[in-house]
Amino acid sequence: MKKLNKVLWFIALAAVIVFSMTTCDDDNGGGPGGGGKGGKGSTDIYAVDTSKQTDWDYMIGSKDGEAVFFRTNKSNGMPKEMYLKQDKNSDDGFTLLLNDAGLPEKVVHNGYTFVFNYSKGYKYDAAVIYPDGKAEYHFDIQTDIDFEAHNKRAVSSQGRSVGGDIKNVLMPENVLEAVGLATDIATCLMAPFAPLAVIPCVKFVAGTALEVLVVHYLDDLSEDVAKMVLSAYKCVDGGMIDNPLDVVGIPGAAGDCIKVLSGFVDLLFRLDQVTIDGKFKEIETAVTVLTKNVRDYDIIVTAHWTNGDLNLIVKGQQGQRGHYSGIASPNTESWPKGEAPAGKFTVEIQPIGSWGKTLQIRVVIYAFGRSKSYEAEVKQGLLDPGGVYSVATFDRNGIYSSGN
Numbered sequence: 001m002k003k004l005n006k007v008l009w010f011i012a013l014a015a016v017i018v019f020s021m022t023t024c025d026d027d028n029g030g031g032p033g034g035g036g037k038g039g040k041g042s043t044d045i046y047a048v049d050t051s052k053q054t055d056w057d058y059m060i061g062s063k064d065g066e067a068v069f070f071r072t073n074k075s076n077g078m079p080k081e082m083y084l085k086q087d088k089n090s091d092d093g094f095t096l097l098l099n100d101a102g103l104p105e106k107v108v109h110n111g112y113t114f115v116f117n118y119s120k121g122y123k124y125d126a127a128v129i130y131p132d133g134k135a136e137y138h139f140d141i142q143t144d145i146d147f148e149a150h151n152k153r154a155v156s157s158q159g160r161s162v163g164g165d166i167k168n169v170l171m172p173e174n175v176l177e178a179v180g181l182a183t184d185i186a187t188c189l190m191a192p193f194a195p196l197a198v199i200p201c202v203k204f205v206a207g208t209a210l211e212v213l214v215v216h217y218l219d220d221l222s223e224d225v226a227k228m229v230l231s232a233y234k235c236v237d238g239g240m241i242d243n244p245l246d247v248v249g250i251p252g253a254a255g256d257c258i259k260v261l262s263g264f265v266d267l268l269f270r271l272d273q274v275t276i277d278g279k280f281k282e283i284e285t286a287v288t289v290l291t292k293n294v295r296d297y298d299i300i301v302t303a304h305w306t307n308g309d310l311n312l313i314v315k316g317q318q319g320q321r322g323h324y325s326g327i328a329s330p331n332t333e334s335w336p337k338g339e340a341p342a343g344k345f346t347v348e349i350q351p352i353g354s355w356g357k358t359l360q361i362r363v364v365i366y367a368f369g370r371s372k373s374y375e376a377e378v379k380q381g382l383l384d385p386g387g388v389y390s391v392a393t394f395d396r397n398g399i400y401s402s403g404n
Helices: 147-156 172-191 223-233 247-276 279-291
Strands: 010-017 022-023 045-049 058-064 067-072 079-085 093-097 104-108 112-120 123-129 136-140 167-172 213-217 295-305 310-316 319-324 331-336 345-351 358-367 371-378 388-393 399-403
Touching: 045 223, 058 223, 058 247, 067 172, 067 247, 079 172, 079 247, 093 172, 093 247, 104 172, 104 247, 104 279, 112 279, 123 279, 136 279, 147 172, 167 172, 223 247, 247 279, 279 295, 279 358, 279 371, 295 310, 295 345, 310 331, 345 358, 358 388, 371 388, 371 399
Parallel strands: 022 136, 045 213
Antiparallel strands: 010 371, 045 058, 058 067, 067 079, 079 093, 093 104, 104 112, 112 123, 123 136, 167 213, 295 331, 295 358, 310 319, 310 345, 345 388, 358 371, 388 399
16 A cells, blocks of 8 residues: 655644533623613614615614624625724724524634534534634533524525605614524624633624614714714824815715725725635535534544545445545545444555546544645646555544554
């Protein structure tokens, strides 16, 4: 058998796995509607349609300077991308990428990346990926939120448009609920599981989530909302805008202020997307771990590849499991909890036929509470078609690179 590390190199991406069965209790109410300010007719919270003047569809802000900017899914009106700026004096906001139901799938804050999976009624699972790539997993986080019911409402309820010439339109309740829920999950519900002092609990929008909120147009802000904007962000005194109030008036100055703020938020959002792109491999591993529900397995080995065809072979001391790929990626071999045999296991790949340009390979191993991933790019001709190449070995004590 040929040793893979003599032909090419695999980079081991260590992921330290920490499993916990945890409950999140919140003194302020636990979910949207608890501890928030505002609601219908509130003078503390306002919403603005920014879709015609900025790259964001809406902004929800508070008199204290907290703000959420979000873009909507055009098919159902639910939020799909959000940026939460919880402190007007800080750049450490939250970038949220949301699923079709408006629930967070990936969140970036202060260099940390959070990955979520919802599949069990009132519970969800989450991964915390540290800036150095280490991953920490938390399962069965208990909430008072019925995610299945939320998904049904989100899919069945088409968000109403706030476009047009009508003034002071009401934002749909399901959209507000999704914004408040996403904010709550990304901050308050994750705070107990994140590294110390990484996540503050942000609830300013949660109180509006089960009520309707008046949406103002950016070019036609009310005097009260305009004054709140200018007071919260010090747009004139702080030099954010150049136009003096006696030229554009208070509503005009506030509109210019929101445009500047939205551009700054978009820059922060894009920087966080760079973080997500740079953590692609770690995020992919986290998604595999969360969606496979690894607590029910002793072993899960998954091979991903492009531009070719592979067999994945996992050998134990009591036999071999092989998975012929056809042309589909990924391949997975697994042993449910309590069914993995004792002893050492070997993970191998077998290229099949020929492939174009470069064969990109990634193997993710979860074994007995530990996880590691290996990757390589192989140019044509470096591997023999049909040859078997060792990736790694593992047992109940650890995962070892090939040759160890």
